[in-house]
Amino acid sequence: MSNSGKSVVGQLRRLISEGELLPGQRLGEVAIAEQLGVSRTPVRLAFRTLEQEGLLQRAGKRGFQVREFSDADVHCAVEVRGVLEGLAARRLAEQGLSPELHARLAHWIQKGRELLAKGFLVEDDVADWGELNLGFHGTIVDSAGSDVVGDAIARNNHLPFAAADSIILDKACLDREYRKLQLAQMQHELILQALRDGEGARAEMLMREHALIGLRYAEVLEGGGR
Amino acid sequence: MSNSGKSVVGQLRRLISEGELLPGQRLGEVAIAEQLGVSRTPVRLAFRTLEQEGLLQRAGKRGFQVREFSDADVHCAVEVRGVLEGLAARRLAEQGLSPELHARLAHWIQKGRELLAKGFLVEDDVADWGELNLGFHGTIVDSAGSDVVGDAIARNNHLPFAAADSIILDKACLDREYRKLQLAQMQHELILQALRDGEGARAEMLMREHALIGLRYAEVLEGGGR
DNA sequence: TATCCTTTAGTTGGATCCATTTTCGCTGAG
DNA sequence: CTCAGCGAAAATGGATCCAACTAAAGGATA
Structure with missing residues (x-):
């Protein structure tokens, strides 16, 4: 079988x-x-x-x-991920970023810079971005001080449209995706800045806004991407 | 059997x-x-x-x-409930409170006033508070526009110490519990006020702080009450 | 002809049976 | 005396069997 x-x-x-x-x-x-x-x-x-x-x-x-999901469900699921990852980011900022953690996050950010440096996207970049995005988000969530937050996010991510790596909706339109990833990269860098400087509230808000990237685009794209 | x-x-x-x-x-x-x-x-x-x-x-x-839960797990679980219920409250405030919803929430608040009016607690009041508290929170969560938020909260509430009705820790010390419920009642009223006036950010923050009631007491009480 | 009741078929929950894997314990050798 | 290897027992995953319940369909009566 x-x-x-x-x-x-x-x-x-x-x-x-x-x-x-x-x-x-x-x-x-x-x-x-x-x-x-x-x-x-x-x-x-x-x-x-x-x-x-x-x-x-x-x-x-x-x-x-x-189960069938309405547009409101999709919206809510993304917002749920936003507030949960925002919680993780705030906790991490409040408890202080160790040098090891900073290095790990900076590593993923560097990967993102390299990926976007050439000024455009090719198909293979999609998987690479997914990996570094997962690494960045996962590092923050796993460092929040308790598995409870990560578990809640993992359960929410079971909804297929809610996962962080569902940003990439449209492999055909790599130009638009490139601009989207540029924005995401910028947000990653700002989040690391806030985490490093212990700015909990800013880190939380940046993370919450960051979660909406896929959503806003999805709305414009007429409910595409499931 | x-x-x-x-x-x-x-x-x-x-x-x-x-x-x-x-x-x-x-x-x-x-x-x-x-x-x-x-x-x-x-x-x-x-x-x-x-x-x-x-x-x-x-x-x-x-x-x-x-599974064994550390103090950090308990803290995180309560914070998770806080941000999720905060999300529900903000969404509700943003989409506007219908007269029917306002009446339902006011009903539970009135119940709370009546329960606390006599100035002290008796054992039976504990169950009554649990019912009205569940009604108040459930009404808000169920009205957030999508079951996704409620489901996430429900999953989090499976952790026994994270549920909203675990506020009552100590039936022996009804005096302290009374003051705790007074505070909770006040927060309920402020939350309804914010919801009614469309103050999304305020409603969210009030709800997040409201979630911490049990936690702060639990910490003082030397990790008691599961 | 419509409604209610009865029967029947299908589906789900619980129990048991079989195979596979893992772990623990025993024995023997170095 | 210790460690490694082998064997047995136990536990888990999958399959099948039996019982109970639900829902639908068909017939009978008003």
């Missing part, structure tokens, strides 16, 4: 985010089980996990259905 | 929050299954749910263990 490698949860997540399973669609355990070539047991386990993640919701008294 | 009524998830949650299952303790499926008098299947489902809720974490490659 081709599914041995990937978990049922991951497969279902992919099927949902790729639109194979439509929002509102009712999911039967047996149907999914035979579609994935496994027994009902792992499917039942996966349904519970995905329910907690927010991708599925109970359909009445019987079974689950793919 | 005495467990037919309550779900396995609920029973495990109770066992954990009551200290029957100690933090760091390894949980075997069979052990829990026969302790609860059920088969392994519902236990396996419950473990996945509780893992997502953050009460359990994977113990190496095999099985789960009760």
Whole structure:
């Protein structure tokens, strides 16, 4: 079977985010089980996990259905990530940035500078930006002093449109994406500045605004990008 | 069986929050299954749910263990609730408070006034306050325009010390609790004022500060009350 | 003809069974 | 005496079986 490698949860997540399973669609355990070539047991386990993640919701008294997200939901999910990452940034600024942490963040910022230095984007840059963006954000969140914040962000990121690396919406329009990443890079640098100088409130607000980058563009692009 | 009524998830949650299952303790499926008098299947489902809720974490490659929470975790969890409820309050203020919503919130505030009017607390008041507090907070969160915020808060509230109704720590010391609830009531009234007048930033900040009530007391009380 | 009741089919929750993996303990050798 | 290797037992993941419940469909009666 081709599914041995990937978990049922991951497969279902992919099927949902790729639109194979439509929002509102009712999911039967047996149907999914035979579609994935496994027994009902792992499917039942996966349904519970995905329910907690927010991708599925109970359909009445019987079974689950793919949750559908409105524009307001997307907006809220991005704002939720913003306030949570803002909280992490503020805590980090308040507790002081160690030299090691500063170096780690500066490393990712340097990566961003190099990526944008040539003045335009190529397709491969998208993955590289995703990596450094994940590194920058992850470093801040993991340093907030408790896993609780990171867990809350991770749970929120299970909503496919809410994750930080969903900034890149449109590989076709690399010109616009370049300007977007320029702005994001600038915000990263300002955030590090605020963190270094212990400016908690500024770091928090910068991080919250930073989260909205993808959203504002998504709104302009007529609700694109899921 | 005495467990037919309550779900396995609920029973495990109770066992954990009551200290029957100690933090760091390894949980075997069979052990829990026969302790609860059920088969392994519902236990396996419950473990996945509780893992997502953050009460359990994977113990190496095999099985789960009760997650242990540091003081920093407690602090962070309360702050997370604060920023999320603050987000809900700000959104509500920005979108404007309908007359119906204002009436609902004023109703809970009136309940609070009546409860505190007599100048002291009796034991039964604790449950009443929990109900009105839940009503007030729930009304705001449910009106934020998207279930995403409420879901994030609900997930965070699965951490037993993070829920809004965990303000009441000490039934023995009703005098101190009375002063605490007086403060909380005042904050509720200020929050409604800010919501009514469309003061988004003020509503958010008041809500964030409001979340810290239990925490500040808990710190003074030497980490008591879970 | 419409509504209510009954029956039936399908779906979900719980229990048990089988296979795989991991860990612990025992034994033997250096 | 210690460490490594092997074996056994236990625990977990997956599959299947059984029971209970829900929902839908069909028939009967007003």
